[in-house]
Amino acid sequence: MNEVDRQLRDAVREARHGGPSQSALDELAARAAREGLADVAYGQADSPFGPLTVAATDRGLVLLAYPELMVEDVLDRLAREVSPRVLELPARIDPIRRELDEYFEGRRRDFDQPVDWRLVHGGFFEAILRATAEVGYGQTVSYREIAERAGNVKAVRAAGNGLGSNPVPIVVPCHRVVATGGGLGGYTGGVERKQRLLDAEAAVLAGSRSS
Amino acid sequence: MSLPPFQVLIDSHGAVVHRFLVASVGPVDADDCFQEVWIAALRAYPELRDGSNLRGWLLKIAQRKAIDSHRAAGRRPAPAESLPEIPVPAGEPFDGEPRLWARVRALPEKQRMAVFLRSVADLEYAEVGTALDCSQDAARRNVHEGLKRLREELAR
Numbered sequence: 372m373n374e375v376d377r378q379l380r381d382a383v384r385e386a387r388h389g390g391p392s393q394s395a396l397d398e399l400a401a402r403a404a405r406e407g408l409a410d411v412a413y414g415q416a417d418s419p420f421g422p423l424t425v426a427a428t429d430r431g432l433v434l435l436a437y438p439e440l441m442v443e444d445v446l447d448r449l450a451r452e453v454s455p456r457v458l459e460l461p462a463r464i465d466p467i468r469r470e471l472d473e474y475f476e477g478r479r480r481d482f483d484q485p486v487d488w489r490l491v492h493g494g495f496f497e498a499i500l501r502a503t504a505e506v507g508y509g510q511t512v513s514y515r516e517i518a519e520r521a522g523n524v525k526a527v528r529a530a531g532n533g534l535g536s537n538p539v540p541i542v543v544p545c546h547r548v549v550a551t552g553g554g555l556g557g558y559t560g561g562v563e564r565k566q567r568l569l570d571a572e573a574a575v576l577a578g579s580r581s582s
Numbered sequence: 583m584s585l586p587p588f589q590v591l592i593d594s595h596g597a598v599v600h601r602f603l604v605a606s607v608g609p610v611d612a613d614d615c616f617q618e619v620w621i622a623a624l625r626a627y628p629e630l631r632d633g634s635n636l637r638g639w640l641l642k643i644a645q646r647k648a649i650d651s652h653r654a655a656g657r658r659p660a661p662a663e664s665l666p667e668i669p670v671p672a673g674e675p676f677d678g679e680p681r682l683w684a685r686v687r688a689l690p691e692k693q694r695m696a697v698f699l700r701s702v703a704d705l706e707y708a709e710v711g712t713a714l715d716c717s718q719d720a721a722r723r724n725v726h727e728g729l730k731r732l733r734e735e736l737a738r
Binding site: 373374375376378379381382383385386387389390391392395396398399402403406408411413443446447449450451454455456457458459 | 584585586587588589590592596597599600601604605613616617620621624625627628680681682683701702729732733736737
């Protein structure tokens with residue numbers, strides 16, 4: 372082997388170990404955000420159920436995914452349905468993360484961060500979810516009641532489908548919509564979670580009444 | 583077909599782009615150049631029609647930015663499309679980098695880019711051609727001419 376080939380081989384081998392520093396990657400993400408190029412920012416938020424994947428656009432919170440959903444699938448959906456410019460930018464979701472922390476600690480009853488309804492397909496589904504967003508902390512309403520508030524009392528099944536497609540559970544509290552006659556009804560994150568969220572809210576309300 | 587989330591591109595191809603830049607513009611300018619490459623890619627991304635070779639697409643942007651950076655740094659008087667009559671003196675290698683890189687950086691533009699894309703970025707000749715807007719044969723020729731010239735210089 373001649374000298375150049377040997378040096379080239381060694382130099383390439385040495386270069387293999389290189390890569391961008393974390394600070395270079397952080398600076399890139401920050402600059403993308405500054406220049407308005409991060410159409411979708413995502414990060415993780417803690418919850419009693421495990422880490423949630425949280426995504427936001429310039430309009431607001433667009434998606435909140437329970438831990439069992441693969442992050443890759445969540446990001447693919449955002450790329451497909453919102454914009455391929457999806458970037459990991461934890462700083463951009465800090466406000467919603469703080470509100471979620473407060474909610475899970477029982478210190479917050481309403482979310483102040485705006486919701487981006489872009490992933491809600493169909494006017495009736497959006498009406499259902501907007502009506503659901505108005506259901507107060509610790510309260511429950513029936514599917515029928517929500518269908519009526521959304522403008523179509525007969526569309527109970529569609530109301531259930533709309534709630535099942537809620538892209539921002541917890542923040543839009545679809546867990547507060549339950550079956551008539553005492554049943555819980557379904558829940559995208561699993562019915563145990565629905566019960567747990569309702570129990571936690573009831574406990575906070577009971578605590579504040581007794582104190 | 584739909585494009586993957588941009589973060590996936592950074593996670594999958596960030597390292598190869600960075601390595602290519604460290605070698606081709608030197609470690610001092612590589613980080614700035616890295617930002618320029620990815621911001622340019624992010625700007626263009628939603629309009630990208632063909633998502634089948636994203637690594638090649640990114641390295642094409644990277645080689646353009648490397649040439650811009652190289653010209654701006656004024657290390658070479660002018661871009662050379664063919665072998666100049668008088669050899670350009672090789673620059674000094676940066677601390678801790680392979681000595682050979684300084685010599686590769688002194689090659690004419692196309693040869694320099696072709697050698698770095700083929701070796702550091704590990705592209706096939708067809709991909710080198712795509713990145714440099716030339717044929718596969720021309721890409722191969724540029725790599726071989728570049729290496730031949732390095733051999734001659736080192737033999738001197």
